[in-house]
Amino acid sequence: MEILKTNKVVKQFENHRALTDVSINVDEGTIFGLLGPNGAGKTTLIRIINQITAPDEGEVFLFNEKLKPEHIKNIGYLPEERGLYKKMKVGEQALYFAQLKGMTKGAAKIRLKNLFEKFDINGWWDKKVEELSKGMQQKVQFIITIVHEPDLLIFDEPFSGFDPINSDLLKKEIIELKENGATIIFSTHNMASVEEVCDNIALINKSKKILDGKVSEIKKQFKSNIFEIVFDGNFNQFSASLTADYKLIEHIQKNQTVQVKVKIQNELSPNDLLSKMLNFGKIISFNEVIPNMHDIFIKAVNGN
Amino acid sequence: MNNILLILKREYLTRVKKKSFIIMTIVGPVLMAALFIAPVWFAMMEDDAQKVISVYDETGTYRSAFTDSENLKFNFTEETDREKREDSFLKSGNYALLTIYDKNPDEYVLFSEKTPDISVKEQVSGRIEGFIEAENFKRLGISKNQIDSAKTEIYLETYTISEAGIEKSSAEVPLMIGFAAAIIIYMFIFLYGVQVMRGVIEEKVNRVVEVLISSVKPFQLMAGKIIGIAMVALTQFLLWGILTLFIVGFVYFSFGADIMPQNIDAGQFQNISSEQAEQILGNSFAADTILGFVNFNWTTTIISFLIFFIGGYLLYASLFAAIGSAVDNETDTQQFMLPVTIPLILAFVASQGIIRNPDGAMAFWFSIIPLTSPIVMPIRVALERYEIWELVLSGSILILSFIASVWLAAKIYRTGILMYGKKVSYKELWKWLRYR
Structure with a gap:
């Protein structure tokens, strides 16, 4: 079921177009990656979903209803530009934000105590934010984002400013939130994390959506029929035998072992290549080269 | 509405709990009392050794x-x-x-x-x-x-005459009250308007603002801040008033009547002539002053003081909030602060001339222009030198302009708080006003 849908959203600023007819669909209970180079319009789209700015054209639907102010309570938003009141105590501050999201003080207190316990920061309740390290502040910020148990969570560049340990922790949390039924949208440059956690993505470049769909399908779509073969044998013999149907991309020879990448052209199948290979020695491995998101990102953005 | 209350509460409590607030609240009246008491004190302490x-x-x-x-x-x-x-x-x-x-x-x-x-x-x-x-x-x-x-010396008695009758007047008392009102409003707008601006900048610098406005409307955030800070100011004034009275009372009871004016119950001066008052006090200036306080037109003055006080504060505070939202740090505020503070300072400086000539053209225009009327109009009201239509016109213009300024400031604020690393020009602000 769709939890969020944007329909041909357009946003024009004085001197530049931030979004052109951007439509995305986010299914309930999935993790959705919003990708794109800097300045592509991701943050603008996220701000529109959070009702911080209004679109010039197009509509946004949450739970199949047109976006309305009450929906704010259903969304948890961790902006890219994030921070806390430095002079305020951690607990007081978390309570304040929870109440702004419509929780009662009592309910917020119970829930926060649990979260503080879970994140192992029980002792921080009465500390001032300025006494915490940057990483600790990020933890508090994360708790504030999820405190009101929203159906939809939006993280804008959640990994920026996190060290690898905290990054991993965050990733785990995001997956756990998904398992508990939340839907998550996050924008990121960290392509490795996209591959690890995202079910679907949309790629935005220069205000337009240029690519979207399931991660596994996009990867399939970007496969270019390249195979990696490792075998013990003679490379020269092998390369001399390649007809115009095959294109050698690269080769590495180590002692007896040869590693080659071959692109199959025309209508030939990998089986043809494999049967050809049988003549040149002992085959150790035969794999299709599947592009990673990093390559897909660069390819899609540059090719556009 | 609920959100405005939450924001208001936070703005109020964090400021009232600050050490600097507590210190200022205690030190203020002590300084003020010292200002009055010290000269008398020193006079008493004078070295009387032969x-x-x-x-x-x-x-x-x-x-x-x-x-x-x-x-x-x-x-x-x-x-x-x-x-x-x-x-x-x-x-x-x-x-x-x-x-x-x-x-x-x-x-x-x-x-x-x-x-x-x-x-x-x-x-x-x-x-x-x-x-x-x-x-x-x-x-x-x-x-x-x-x-x-x-040799001779006379004391000029002053009365006001109207169809309602003749009443003892004091030229000094309304002057004092009017000027005090102007000073209070000027200080209040300046000190606490700038606090609004600082608060907005703080939220921008801490990057807390986007987290906030994903939960509340920018207008709610601005309104909560402005009203919350206004209440901080009112609290401080109230505490100052109480503490000053307390200190003065304490000094009076500790050191007796010899350094204070005679113990006078204002009630006994109602409806008596200046001769009778003079008999009690034995001094016609003191008698006039006390009669002046008793006969002073408190109701109109206090009501118009409150209207101009609140209207003026809201007008300026919203402008200060807009400035705060447009810049990244306090050093960048200069170019926008100047046009806002100049009318305020001008009104304050002009008020000294207006006290001397409260019916002149300058007094009229300064009490009509909304950026100066919060300071000038209360003076004229205290001096009872105004026409009713002037008061109504001035008040309405002020109310209309603070509604307009809050509305405009909210538009600038809405765009400004999310804008980082950009030197903002007036042209840019104009664009922001037209964003949807």
């Missing part, structure tokens, strides 16, 4: 001028040699040495080891002047009584 002054009188005629008093004692010396005389003065440890030389006219010199007290200097010269005057009267054949009876 000082000895050596007198060398070359003419030999002034002896009768120098009779000993409670704090001055005079020793006469006949030593004609100057050096010896000065030596023996230094050895004697006396306070000062007065020398009167026989010249035409006589020359008077006071020597002392340290710079002499003003009061000693005045007393000594007073003795000499009194002595010479008395001699002159004698020479001219007139008595001091004759001179005194020729």
Whole structure:
């Protein structure tokens, strides 16, 4: 079921177009990656979903209803530009934000105590934010984002400013939130994390959506029929035998072992290549080269 | 609405709990009270030990001028040699040495080891002047009584006259109250308007603002902040008032009536004439002042004070909030602060002239323009020098303009708080106003 849908959203600023007819669909209970180079319009789209700015054209639907102010309570938003009141105590501050999201003080207190316990920061309740390290502040910020148990969570560049340990922790949390039924949208440059956690993505470049769909399908779509073969044998013999149907991309020879990448052209199948290979020695491995998101990102953005 | 209350509460509580607020609240009235009490205190503390002054009188005629008093004692010396005389003065440890030389006219010199007290200097010269005057009267054949009876001093009684009747008026009391109102409004707008601006900048610098406005509308955030800070200011004023009364009361009961005006129950002055009041007080200026306070038009003044106070604060605070949202840090505020603060300062400076001429063209225009009327109009109301239509016009313009400024500021604010790392120009602000 769709939890969020944007329909041909357009946003024009004085001197530049931030979004052109951007439509995305986010299914309930999935993790959705919003990708794109800097300045592509991701943050603008996220701000529109959070009702911080209004679109010039197009509509946004949450739970199949047109976006309305009450929906704010259903969304948890961790902006890219994030921070806390430095002079305020951690607990007081978390309570304040929870109440702004419509929780009662009592309910917020119970829930926060649990979260503080879970994140192992029980002792921080009465500390001032300025006494915490940057990483600790990020933890508090994360708790504030999820405190009101929203159906939809939006993280804008959640990994920026996190060290690898905290990054991993965050990733785990995001997956756990998904398992508990939340839907998550996050924008990121960290392509490795996209591959690890995202079910679907949309790629935005220069205000337009240029690519979207399931991660596994996009990867399939970007496969270019390249195979990696490792075998013990003679490379020269092998390369001399390649007809115009095959294109050698690269080769590495180590002692007896040869590693080659071959692109199959025309209508030939990998089986043809494999049967050809049988003549040149002992085959150790035969794999299709599947592009990673990093390559897909660069390819899609540059090719556009 | 609920969100505005939450924001208001946070803004209020974090500020009221600050150490600087508590210190200012306590120190303010102490300083204020000290300002009133210190001069009296010092006067009372004046050194009353008797000082000895050596007198060398070359003419030999002034002896009768120098009779000993409670704090001055005079020793006469006949030593004609100057050096010896000065030596023996230094050895004697006396306070000062007065020398009167026989010249035409006589020359008077006071020597002392340290710079002499003003009061000693005045007393000594007073003795000499009194002595010479008395001699002159004698020479001219007139008595001091004759001179005194020729001199005169009058006290000008002032009344206001209207169809309702004649009422005792005091020119000083409305002036004091009007000016006090102007100072309070000026201070309030300046101190707390700037606090609004700082608060907005703080939220921008801390990057907390986007987290906030994903939960609340920018307008709610701005409104909560402005009202919350207004309440901080009101709290401070209230505490200052109470503490000042408390301190003054404490001083009064500890040191008694000798340093305070006589204990007067204002109630007894209602509906009495100035003659009767004078009988009680024995002083027509004090009587007029007290009658002035009693007869002062408190209701109109307080109501219009509150309207102009709140209207002026909201107008300026919203402008300050807009400035805060447009910049990244406080140093960048200068170019926008100037056009906002100039009318405020101008109104304050002009109010001193307006007090002298509250019906003039300047007074009129300053009380109509909404950026200056919060300071100028209360003065005119206190002085009762305004037409009803002027008050209504000025008040309505102020209310309309603060609604407009809050609306415009909210638009700038909405865009500005999410804008980082950009030097903002007036042209840019104009664009923001037109964003949807």
